[in-house]
Amino acid sequence: MPEAVVVEASQLANLLAALQARKYRVIGPTVRDGAIIYDDLTTVSDLPVGWTDEQEAGEYRLRRRDDGAYFGYAVGPYAWKRFLHPSPFTLWRARRTPDGVIVELTDAEPSRFAFLGVRPCDLAAIGILDRVLRDGPYVDPSYRDRRDHVFIVTVQCANFSPSTCFCVSMGTGPRAENGFDLALTELLDPGSHRFLVEIGSERGAEILRELAHRPASASDWETATRLVHKTAARMGRQLEVRGLPEALLANLEHHRWDHVAARCLTCGNCTMVCPTCFCFSVEDRSDLTGSVIERVRTADVCFTTAFTYTAGKSLRQSARSRYRQWLTHKLATWVTQFGTFGCVGCGRCITWCPVGIDITEEAAAISGLTRKDERP
Amino acid sequence: MPRQRHRPKLAVWKFASCDGCQLTLLDCEDELLLMSELFEIAYFLEASSAVVRGPYDLSLVEGSITTPEEVERIHAIRRQSRILVAMGACATAGGIQAVRNFADVEDMKRVVYASPEYVRTLEHSLPASAYVPVDFELPGCPPSKAQVLEFLTAFLQGRRPSIPTHSVCIDCKRQGVVCVMVAEGIPCLGPVTRTGCDALCPRYRRGCYGCFGPMESPNTESLSAWFLVRSGLAPQQLVPLYRSFNAAAPAFVEASQRSADPIGVQQATESPWTQAVNERESANGEP
Numbered sequence: 001m002p003e004a005v006v007v008e009a010s011q012l013a014n015l016l017a018a019l020q021a022r023k024y025r026v027i028g029p030t031v032r033d034g035a036i037i038y039d040d041l042t043t044v045s046d047l048p049v050g051w052t053d054e055q056e057a058g059e060y061r062l063r064r065r066d067d068g069a070y071f072g073y074a075v076g077p078y079a080w081k082r083f084l085h086p087s088p089f090t091l092w093r094a095r096r097t098p099d100g101v102i103v104e105l106t107d108a109e110p111s112r113f114a115f116l117g118v119r120p121c122d123l124a125a126i127g128i129l130d131r132v133l134r135d136g137p138y139v140d141p142s143y144r145d146r147r148d149h150v151f152i153v154t155v156q157c158a159n160f161s162p163s164t165c166f167c168v169s170m171g172t173g174p175r176a177e178n179g180f181d182l183a184l185t186e187l188l189d190p191g192s193h194r195f196l197v198e199i200g201s202e203r204g205a206e207i208l209r210e211l212a213h214r215p216a217s218a219s220d221w222e223t224a225t226r227l228v229h230k231t232a233a234r235m236g237r238q239l240e241v242r243g244l245p246e247a248l249l250a251n252l253e254h255h256r257w258d259h260v261a262a263r264c265l266t267c268g269n270c271t272m273v274c275p276t277c278f279c280f281s282v283e284d285r286s287d288l289t290g291s292v293i294e295r296v297r298t299a300d301v302c303f304t305t306a307f308t309y310t311a312g313k314s315l316r317q318s319a320r321s322r323y324r325q326w327l328t329h330k331l332a333t334w335v336t337q338f339g340t341f342g343c344v345g346c347g348r349c350i351t352w353c354p355v356g357i358d359i360t361e362e363a364a365a366i367s368g369l370t371r372k373d374e375r376p
Numbered sequence: 377m378p379r380q381r382h383r384p385k386l387a388v389w390k391f392a393s394c395d396g397c398q399l400t401l402l403d404c405e406d407e408l409l410l411m412s413e414l415f416e417i418a419y420f421l422e423a424s425s426a427v428v429r430g431p432y433d434l435s436l437v438e439g440s441i442t443t444p445e446e447v448e449r450i451h452a453i454r455r456q457s458r459i460l461v462a463m464g465a466c467a468t469a470g471g472i473q474a475v476r477n478f479a480d481v482e483d484m485k486r487v488v489y490a491s492p493e494y495v496r497t498l499e500h501s502l503p504a505s506a507y508v509p510v511d512f513e514l515p516g517c518p519p520s521k522a523q524v525l526e527f528l529t530a531f532l533q534g535r536r537p538s539i540p541t542h543s544v545c546i547d548c549k550r551q552g553v554v555c556v557m558v559a560e561g562i563p564c565l566g567p568v569t570r571t572g573c574d575a576l577c578p579r580y581r582r583g584c585y586g587c588f589g590p591m592e593s594p595n596t597e598s599l600s601a602w603f604l605v606r607s608g609l610a611p612q613q614l615v616p617l618y619r620s621f622n623a624a625a626p627a628f629v630e631a632s633q634r635s636a637d638p639i640g641v642q643q644a645t646e647s648p649w650t651q652a653v654n655e656r657e658s659a660n661g662e663p
Contacts, residue, residue, distance in 0.1 A: 032554065033553070033559070033581060034554055034559040034560050034581075035554040058557075058558060058602070058606065059558060059561075059606075060558050062559070077549075077554060077555065077558075078552060082552065087550055088550070262597070263595075263598045264598070265543070265595045267543040267545040267546070267567035267568075267591075268543060268546045268549070269545045269549065269555070269567075272545070272549030272550070283538055285526075285538070286529055286533065288410050288525065288528065288529050290529075298550070299549075303542075304540070304592070305541070305592050305593065306540060306542065351558065352555055354557050354558060354566075354602065355567075355598050355601075355602045356602075
């Protein structure tokens with residue numbers, strides 16, 4: 001067991017204050033427009049206290065809960081890439097002046113973020129982005145500069161119904177073992193609302209010293225473990241990943257691709273909500289006189305025709321070819337390219353597909369593989 | 377900036393329309409003076425009664441073609457224009473007046489006008505491209521100021537305009553808007569509608585009305601099936617949804633006809649999508 005302590009729920013305000021005192025821009029869950037999204041937090045009352053979500057394919061509803069839980073819900077539509085890999089993002093700007101062209105870098109001092117409430121699946125997704133954008137041969141400096149400073153407070157998954165989740169299948173949750181500075185498990189016993197806090201880094205330990213805490217007892221650990229096991233046992237979706245890349249690539253002409261293409265809107269929602277989809281496009285923008293030019297990076301989507309537009313033609317004309325590209329990249333060719341799946345089982349693409357296309361259903365139908373997760 | 381050899385001559389023409397597209401041009405307040413320096417504004421009656429004869433380097437055409445006189449006029453404008461751009465939903469997709477395309481225009485005339493015998497009109501309201509070659513289309517009701525400026529900038533600089541054709545959904549997601557369809561069950565045309573409005577309606581928690589017309593690969597069949605099965609709309613409610621500002625856009629014509637026609641509705645409820653939903657719901661049993 002990692003080093004852990006217990007803090008009362010009232011200490012959450014001190015945690016926030018300690019992060020703010022260190023000049024972190026604290027981002028965490030908050031209720032906005034009928035969903036729990038990640039945005040700037042100024043006080044603990046910004047957190048979605050007493051809210052939960054109900055998710056199904058193509059459906060998300062915010063619901064009240066009466067136990068005062070701070071983190072009693074799954075994930076919302078927006079992942080952390082919104083802050084680590086923002087879009088649109090101006091890379092540089094150039095001005096034509098009487099003294100010549102002046103080029104300005106526009107990302108001189110990116111925010112130092114503290115992420116509060118990172119789910120284990122999303123932590124795994126950040127790990128995947130790290131491999132692609134920071135730790136590989138091609139480093140994205142704007143990603144690296146944000147990522148290197150991020151303080152991560154994970155919240156282990158407990159106290160909600162994980163209906164479009166399949167992190168157990170992907171091996172990314174519902175509990176994170178490392179990669180965080182602090183990890184909270186919310187313990188909601190009658191008369192005692194507290195957090196088990198695991199310490200993942202020296203920075204985390206330093207912050208924790210400013211919070212009133214006591215050592216975690218065996219019974220605290222027992223409660224935390226039971227809650228996380230309960231989440232694992234209630235996974236709403238499953239995916240057989242053993243042999244999946246090979247099985248998908250062996251079925252590139254499966255009739256199911258036509259079936260899903262008939263439903264697919266090619267709208268791009270799945271890639272926009274995916275916590276690992278990182279594709280971007282770069283374009284130059286100019287004002288009317290051409291005296292100010294900006295080079296802007298925007299999130300790109302493999303469901304658009306522009307994504308494969310080359311030499312006068314888009315290479316992936318059909319919805320079938322675009323959906324197949326996306327699914328096989330997430331679950332097969334990503335493995336060859338980066339050594340992991342491009343999917344962490346967060347279920348966002350299932351919930352936020354306007355017509356409820358379910359990646360686990362499609363992958364199972366196409367690969368012919370099915371799985372029943374062992375209950376922990 | 378590089379010295380212009382000559383200021384391109386710009387003309388702005390009006391056909392059957394509400395003038396909203398021309399107002400979009402006038403709404404470019406910060407850029408308007410600059411535009412009048414960079415272009416010779418040769419014909420733009422909404423802005424100035426001073427008229428310079430053709431030919432023109434760039435003609436922006438607003439409105440749909442609805443009368444025999446307009447057919448002649450659009451041909452005359454084409455002959456005088458090096459580049460002809462259709463601007464707005466009327467000029468690119470027939471406009472809201474294209475609802476006449478689905479009815480008997482003589483019946484409509486009798487309902488609307490006291491003396492219908494004086495009205496000489498065509499049976500259909502159609503986009504400029506139905507009669508003359510069009511070099512570029514700027515969609516939208518009204519078109520986006522940003523897209524109009526991007527087009528004019530690209531024209532001046534001799535480059536390709538960067539005007540995307542993907543769905544409104546991508547704009548919603550870029551802006552951090554929570555999906556009104558998924559989170560609130562509001563029927564929204566965003567997934568089949570072209571970008572340009574910066575997701576204006578969803579930002580105010582309304583479903584998309586489809587002002588910018590069909591996106592590049594619109595799957596209206598799947599979206600309609602969802603509206604019928606999950607949003608609880610009746611087939612006849614789908615018809616006005618697709619038959620609004622872009623009523624004559626081919627993808628929306630097809631979608632509205634499918635919904636108006638009982639056989640089309642039958643096909644929608646038997647689509648793979650609907651079957652998959654029904655299978656899943658009977659398999660799950662529990663919520």
